[in-house]
Amino acid sequence: MPINLSNLRLNLNDAPPQSSSFATEKWRQMQANMVSAPPSAHGAQPSSSSTMSFFSAKQRRFKSRRVKKEEIHRPWIGEKDRQRIWPLIFPLIGVFLGLIYSGLCIYQGMAAAPVQQYCLVMDEDFSSGTLDPAVWTYEVALGGFG
Numbered sequence: 764m765p766i767n768l769s770n771l772r773l774n775l776n777d778a779p780p781q782s783s784s785f786a787t788e789k790w791r792q793m794q795a796n797m798v799s800a801p802p803s804a805h806g807a808q809p810s811s812s813s814t815m816s817f818f819s820a821k822q823r824r825f826k827s828r829r830v831k832k833e834e835i836h837r838p839w840i841g842e843k844d845r846q847r848i849w850p851l852i853f854p855l856i857g858v859f860l861g862l863i864y865s866g867l868c869i870y871q872g873m874a875a876a877p878v879q880q881y882c883l884v885m886d887e888d889f890s891s892g893t894l895d896p897a898v899w900t901y902e903v904a905l906g907g908f909g
Contacts, residue, residue: 887898 885898887895
């Protein structure tokens with residue numbers, strides 16, 4: 764679309780940005796499109812002034828997008844459907860039976876294990892307060908750890 768800069772009239776308040784030539788060119792294109800575009804393109808009535816403003820367009824009335832209370836779906840308030848409980852009960856029955864079966868397998872495994880008789884290597888009575896020097900020796904450490 765060719766830019767028509769001859770129709771561009773600027774107010775003193777509408778100065779182009781001074782940061783770069785690219786931004787200045789974009790600003791000029793935007794101003795030219797505002798002036799040269801037909802009034803129906805941006806919703807404005809034809810104005811008598813030579814400059815168009817963004818705020819001269821007829822503004823739309825604000826429409827709320829908030830959800831109304833009547834539109835909220837709340838299934839927990841209505842009547843309960845008794846048929847919907849079975850898809851929950853069947854998996855729970857399977858889990859319960861699986862726990863019982865695993866407990867039974869563990870019990871059978873422990874009951875089948877042989878009870879070993881262990882050989883006692885040392886039986887020492889420490890209630891007398893003295894150590895048997897044939898079994899125990901004293902260790903004296905000067906490292907500071909007790």
